[in-house]
Amino acid sequence: MAVVDLATTHYQTLVAGALAVSLVLFWFIPTVRQYLRLRHIPGPFSSGFSKLWLLRGTLSGQLHLKFYEANQKYGSIARIAPNEVITSDPKLLRHILAVRSPYQRSDWYLALRFNPHRDNLITLLDDDEHTKLRAKMAAGYSGREVDNLEHRIDRNILALANLIATKYMPANKAFDFGRKAQYFTLDALSDIAFGRIFGFLASDSDMYAYLETMEQQLTAIAVSIVYPWIVSVVASPLFARLLPSHHDALGFGRIMGIARDTVAARFQGDSTDKLKHVADDAPRDMLGSFLAHGLTRDEAESEVLLQIIAGSDTTATAIRATALYLATNPRVLSRLRAELESTAHANRPWDEVISYADALKLPYLQAVIKEGLRIFPPATSPVPKLVPPSGDTWDGVYLPPGTKVGYCAWGVFRRPDVWGDDADEFRPERWLVEDGADPAKVKEMDATLDLHFGLGRWQCLGKGVAFMELNKIFVELFRRFDLAVLNPDKPWESRNTGLFIQSEFWMKATLREGIKPT
Incomplete structure (x- = not known):
C-alpha cells in the first residue's frame, strides 16, 4: 500500500511539475518574443514585458505627463508597452x-x-x-x-x-x-x-x-x-x-x-x-x-x-x-x-x-485660440495606429508589423524645434x-x-x-x-x-x- 501511495505521490508531483513548466512556457515564450520585437526601442524597463507602466500612468491621473516624460527621457519614439510605442515627432x-x-x-x-x-x-x-x-x-x-x-x-x-x-x-x-x-x-x-x-x-x-x-x-x-x-x-x-x-x-x-x-x-x-x-x-x-x-x-x-x-x-x-x-x-x-x-x-x-466671420478677422484672437490649444491640448489620448504588414522604418528606427504607434500631445506641442525655446510659455x-514671426515657421506650426x-x-x-x-x-x-x-x-x-x-x-x-x- 505504501508503495502505491508513493507512486501516486510521485505521479502527482510529475503532473504538477509538467503543468508548472507548461504555464511558464505559455507565458515566457510569447513574452520574450514580444520583448525582442521592440528591444531596439528604449522605454521604461517594465514596458518590455507588461502593460503595468501604462496602467500606472493611467491610474495616476497624469497620463499626458507620463507620456511626455517618456519621450523626453527615451527619445521621440519610446516604448510604453510590449507592443506599443508613443511618439512626439x-x-x-x-x-x-x-x-x-x-x-x-x-x-x-x-x-x-x-x-x-x-x-x-x-x-x-x-x-x-x-x-x-x-x-x-x-x-x-x-x-x-x-x-x-x-x-x-x-x-x-x-x-x-x-x-x-x-x-x-x-x-x-x-x-x-x-x-x-x-x-x-x-x-x-x-x-x-x-x-x-x-x-x-x-x-x-x-x-x-x-x-x-x-x-x-x-x-x-x-x-x-x-x-x-x-x-x-x-x-x-x-x-x-x-x-x-x-x-x-x-x-x-x-x-x-x-x-x-x-x-x-x-x-x-x-x-x-x-x-x-x-x-x-x-x-x-x-x-x-x-x-x-x-x-x-x-x-x-x-x-x-x-x-x-x-x-x-x-x-x-x-x-x-x-x-x-x-x-x-x-x-x-x-x-x-x-x-x-x-x-x-x-x-x-x-x-x-460677435459673428464667426468677424471673429476670424481678429488676428490676435486667432493667435490666442491657437496658443491655448497648443499649450494645453485638450485631447491627449494616444489614439494608436497599427504599423502595416510590411513594417515601417522612420528616422532609422524599424517599426515591426502590428506595432501600435500612439500620439504624445504634450510632447508634440512643446518641441523647441517647432515652437521655440520658450515652448513652455x-x-x-x-x-x-x-x-516678427517667420512666415515659414508659422506655416509649420499651423501644420x-x-x-x-x-x-x-x-x-x-x-x-x-x-x-x-x-x-x-x-x-x-x-x-x-x-x-x-x-x-x-x-x-x-x-x-x-x-x-x-x-x-x-x-x-x-x-x-x-x-x-x-x-
Whole structure:
C-alpha cells in the first residue's frame, strides 16, 4: 500500500511539475518574443514585458505627463508597452495620418463603443465602412444643412453670460468655471445635434448627474483601453445589467435615452430601420442631416451620443485652459481687449454675440485660440495606429508589423524645434508675422497644430463647430467680465486618463466698465 501511495505521490508531483513548466512556457515564450520585437526601442524597463507602466500612468491621473516624460527621457519614439510605442515627432504623425497611409486603427478604439455591440464613427476599424459613414455625416457637421447653426451657439453663450451676471456677480459669489464651461458645451451641442437644449445652464446643475457618473466611470473606461480584452468581457450577457441603459433615470444612460427618444420621434412611428422619406418640415439640425443622408436608426443614436460626449468634453477643456491663461496673464488679456475695442464690436449691445466671420478677422484672437490649444491640448489620448504588414522604418528606427504607434500631445506641442525655446510659455505672439514671426515657421506650426484634430480620413468632423465656439466664447466672456481666479496657486482639480476631468475651478466675475446686462 505504501508503495502505491508513493507512486501516486510521485505521479502527482510529475503532473504538477509538467503543468508548472507548461504555464511558464505559455507565458515566457510569447513574452520574450514580444520583448525582442521592440528591444531596439528604449522605454521604461517594465514596458518590455507588461502593460503595468501604462496602467500606472493611467491610474495616476497624469497620463499626458507620463507620456511626455517618456519621450523626453527615451527619445521621440519610446516604448510604453510590449507592443506599443508613443511618439512626439510631428513628421512621423503626419506620415501615419497621410491620405494614402497603410496604417490602420488599432483595437484601442473599441473601448469607446457606447454600446459594446454597436460601432460609431470613432470605433469603426474597417476603412471602407468608416469612409462611407463619414461621407453621410459630413454635410451635417459642416453646418450646411443645419438651420441657424451660429445662432444656436450664440444663444447658449448668452445663457452662460446671463447666468454669471444675474446669479453670481450681484452676490459677489464664486462659481466653478470648470462646470459652467461644460454646461455650455453640453447645451450648445444638444441644440446643434437635435434641436433640444439639455438645460444644464438654465438649471445651473449637473442634469441627470451626467458629469458625476461620467467622471466616476472614466477611469474604468481608461483601464479597458489599456486592456482591450475587457471590452469583450463586458459585452457578454453576464455583465449586461451593469452597463448604462436607455432606461436609466440618471447618468450616461439617461443621455442614451434622450438620444433614443429623439431619433424615434424622427421616425414618427415608422418601424423601419432607415427613413424612406424625410418630410419637408423635418427639423434641420445635425440629426436631420444624418437621417437625410441615409443613417439608420441605430447609427443615428450612436452618432448623436458621440457628438455630445466627444465634442463637449474636449471643447470644454479648451475653454477652461485658455480662460485660465487669459485670466492670469494681464499682458495677453490687455492686448486681446485692445484688439476688440479697436473694432466696431466694442459697443455691441449685451444680447448681441460677435459673428464667426468677424471673429476670424481678429488676428490676435486667432493667435490666442491657437496658443491655448497648443499649450494645453485638450485631447491627449494616444489614439494608436497599427504599423502595416510590411513594417515601417522612420528616422532609422524599424517599426515591426502590428506595432501600435500612439500620439504624445504634450510632447508634440512643446518641441523647441517647432515652437521655440520658450515652448513652455503662453505667448500668442509666436503666431503673428506682424510681431516678427517667420512666415515659414508659422506655416509649420499651423501644420503641427492640425495634428490635434487628426488629418485626412481621421480628421475630427467636429473641428468646425469647435472653432466657431472658441472664436465666440472668449470674446463674449472677456469683453463683458473681469474674471478673477480665486486660487492661482492651485486653480483647479485636474485629472487626465486620456481626456481631462476638471472641476473646482473657482472664479469671481465683475462687470467691466460700460457693460450693462439687459
